[in-house]
Amino acid sequence: MTDKTDLLPCPFCGGEKIVDVYIRDGREVKCTSCGGSVHAFQPDASAQARLKWNTRNTKQFVEQACEAVDEVFNNGNYVSVNRFDIKRAIRDKFK
Ligand SMILES: [Zn+2]
Numbered sequence: 001m002t003d004k005t006d007l008l009p010c011p012f013c014g015g016e017k018i019v020d021v022y023i024r025d026g027r028e029v030k031c032t033s034c035g036g037s038v039h040a041f042q043p044d045a046s047a048q049a050r051l052k053w054n055t056r057n058t059k060q061f062v063e064q065a066c067e068a069v070d071e072v073f074n075n076g077n078y079v080s081v082n083r084f085d086i087k088r089a090i091r092d093k094f095k
Pocket of ligand 1: 010011012013014015031032033034035036
């Protein structure tokens with residue numbers, strides 16, 4: 001883990017504990033709250049992963065999250081849908 005002061009809060013959950021960790025041949029910048037992450041590989045993996053994290057397309061995320069919610073309600077049993085179903089669908093969308 002390295003200095004994380006230059007990493008923006010998580011675009012998915014607003015979490016502020018963001019870590020920059022080693023992965024094979026690269027780095028992963030990851031939210032410790034929801035697991036949202038980006039990866040980059042050598043050379044310059046840490047700088048690239050941080051850049052990806054700080055510039056990720058939040059508008060695209062919103063659209064994908066809305067699709068996940070639609071998928072939950074389109075599966076036919078929306079009478080019993082609760083916030084946990086919706087959160088799970090959104091998290092599954094970004095695994
Ligand atoms: Zn998060």
